[in-house]
Amino acid sequence: MLFIANYVMKGQLPAYIATAILALLTVWFGPVGMLLGAVIALVTLRVGSGEGLKVLTAAVAINLVATQAFLGASLPAIVAIVEYMVPVWLMAWVLRSTNSLTSALSLGMLMTGAVVITFHMMVGDTTAWWSNMMNTALLPYVKEAGVEAPADVIATLSEVATMLLAMFMVVLWFSILLLGRWWQGRLYHPGQFQQDFYQIRLPKNLAYLAVVLAVAGLVFKSGIVQDLSGVMMAGLMFPGLAIAHHAVAVKKMGNGWLVGLYVLLFLFPQTILILATIGLIDTWLDIKSRWSQDS
Numbered sequence: 001m002l003f004i005a006n007y008v009m010k011g012q013l014p015a016y017i018a019t020a021i022l023a024l025l026t027v028w029f030g031p032v033g034m035l036l037g038a039v040i041a042l043v044t045l046r047v048g049s050g051e052g053l054k055v056l057t058a059a060v061a062i063n064l065v066a067t068q069a070f071l072g073a074s075l076p077a078i079v080a081i082v083e084y085m086v087p088v089w090l091m092a093w094v095l096r097s098t099n100s101l102t103s104a105l106s107l108g109m110l111m112t113g114a115v116v117i118t119f120h121m122m123v124g125d126t127t128a129w130w131s132n133m134m135n136t137a138l139l140p141y142v143k144e145a146g147v148e149a150p151a152d153v154i155a156t157l158s159e160v161a162t163m164l165l166a167m168f169m170v171v172l173w174f175s176i177l178l179l180g181r182w183w184q185g186r187l188y189h190p191g192q193f194q195q196d197f198y199q200i201r202l203p204k205n206l207a208y209l210a211v212v213l214a215v216a217g218l219v220f221k222s223g224i225v226q227d228l229s230g231v232m233m234a235g236l237m238f239p240g241l242a243i244a245h246h247a248v249a250v251k252k253m254g255n256g257w258l259v260g261l262y263v264l265l266f267l268f269p270q271t272i273l274i275l276a277t278i279g280l281i282d283t284w285l286d287i288k289s290r291w292s293q294d295s
Contacts, residue, residue, distance in 0.1 A: 001035065001179075001183075002183065002186055002187075004018060004035060004038075004039065004183075005038075005039075005042055005183035005184075005186070005187055006187065008039050008042060008043065009042070009046065009187060012051075015039070015043055015055060016055065016058055018039055019036065019039055019040075019055050019058050019059050019062070020058065020062050022035050022036035022039060022059070023036055023058075023059045023062040023063045023066070024062060024063075024066050026063055026080050026084070027063060027066045027067050027070060027071065027076070027077075027080075028070075030080060030083075033080050033083060033084030033085070034084060034172075034175075034176050034179070035179075036059055036084055036085065037084040037085055037088040037176040037177075037180070038088075038176050038177075038179040038180040038183065039055065039180070040052055040055050040056050040059060040085060040088055040089050040092065040180070041088050041089070041091075041092040041095075041176065041177050041179070041180025041181070042180040042183050042184055043055045044089055044092035044093060044096060044180075045092055045095060045096050045180060045181065045184050046184055046187075046188070048096075049092075049093045049096060049097075052089055052092060052093070053089065056085055056086065056089045059085055060081050060085060060086075063077045063080055063081065063085075064077045064081075067080075083169075083172065084172075084176065087108065087111055087169075087173045088173055088176045088177055088180075090107065090111070091104040091105075091107055091108050091173060091174070091177045092104070092177060092180060094107050095177065095181065100199075101177075101178075101181070101196050101197065101199065101200050102199065102200050102201055102202065102203065104174070104177055105174050105200065105202070105235055105238055106202065106203065106206060106235075108169075108170055108173045108174050108177075108235070109170055109206065109231055109232070109234075109235040111173075112166050112169045112170050112173075112231045112234075113166075113228055113231050115166070115169070116162065116166050116224065116227045116228055116231060117224065117228075119162065120162075120223075120224045120227070126161075126162045126223075126227075127158045127159050128158075130157070130158040130161040130162070131154060131155065131158040134154050134157065134158060135154065139154070160226075162227045163226055163227045163229070163230035164230070166227055166228075166230050166231045166234070167230045167231065167233065167234035167272075168234075170231055170234035170235055171234050171237070174235075174238060178197070181193055181196065194245075194249075197242055197245065198242055198245065198246045198249075198288060199242075200238050200239050200242040201239050201242075201279075201282055201283060201286070201288075202235065202236060202239055202279065202280075202283055203283075204283055204284075206232070206235070207280055207283035207284075209232065210229075210232040210233075210236060210280055211280070213225060213228050213229045213232055214229060214232075216229075217229045232276070233272060233273060233276040234272070234276075236275070236276035236277075236279035236280050237272050237275045237276050237279060238279065239278075239279030239280075239282050239283075240274070240275030240276055240277070240278040240279035240282075241261075241275060241279075242279075242288070243278055243279070243282055243287055243288060244257075244258065244261055244275070244278075245258065246288045
């Protein structure tokens with residue numbers, strides 16, 4: 001993937017050519033949007049927020065026009081713009097201004113929290129909304145495929161759908177930004193990305209909010225508290241990952257430990273809770289600094 005960043009940084013024209021190609025490919029294969037978002041982040045971080053905004057505008061326009069022309073609808077383009085482009089540019093803008101991945105992550109969490117609150121205000125009963133959506137829009141396709149979807153499964157998914165989507169948004173946006181930052185580091189500042197990643201540590205005000213939401217979540221098992229707790233959990237996972245990577249580097253452990261961690265993260269989502277707890281504790285204990293001093 002580094003060759004994409006190399007090509008983009010050759011000049012203004014290559015950047016727009018790469019943007020156009022990726023914006024078109026995103027119409028047919030959504031995950032390509034991750035590379036498109038990373039290109040927007042890279043241009044913003046390396047060249048400037050204004051140039052990044054121009055690339056973002058070009059990507060949005062091309063994706064909108066192509067989606068309308070080939071699919072006959074604009075909704076998939078709007079989803080792609082929100083999923084891969086605009087939030088990533090905003091986070092890259094903050095990262096360029098502050099040189100802090102923590103600040104960019106905090107913005108991603110705040111944006112997601114605002115989306116969750118707005119969604120609850122608009123919909124009201126989110127569980128009923130998701131249940132209706134699944135029964136009317138998803139269930140017919142599932143039945144056509146010959147798969148049975150028990151009512152209790154749909155009910156359970158409806159209760160956690162908003163939380164899972166919110167967690168996905170935080171992880172996706174910040175992962176795309178990290179890819180753009182990694183490209184920048186590899187091309188211009190070798191080794192800097194690793195140091196930046198190690199410094200991820202949520203500010204205490206967000207940590208206190210996470211504690212309040214966690215306690216409230218024990219009382220209110222569902223609803224907006226649960227969904228906002230998911231946002232906090234997804235955000236705190238990254239400081240937890242930073243601690244894991246730092247531990248492997250400082251203790252001179254094999255990379256197999258990290259591979260195992262990511263396998264666990266993929267197979268057992270409960271791993272997110274463990275990493276989030278470690279990330280929360282690190283807000284006050286600064287574990288990485290203690291390890292560095294000991295070494």
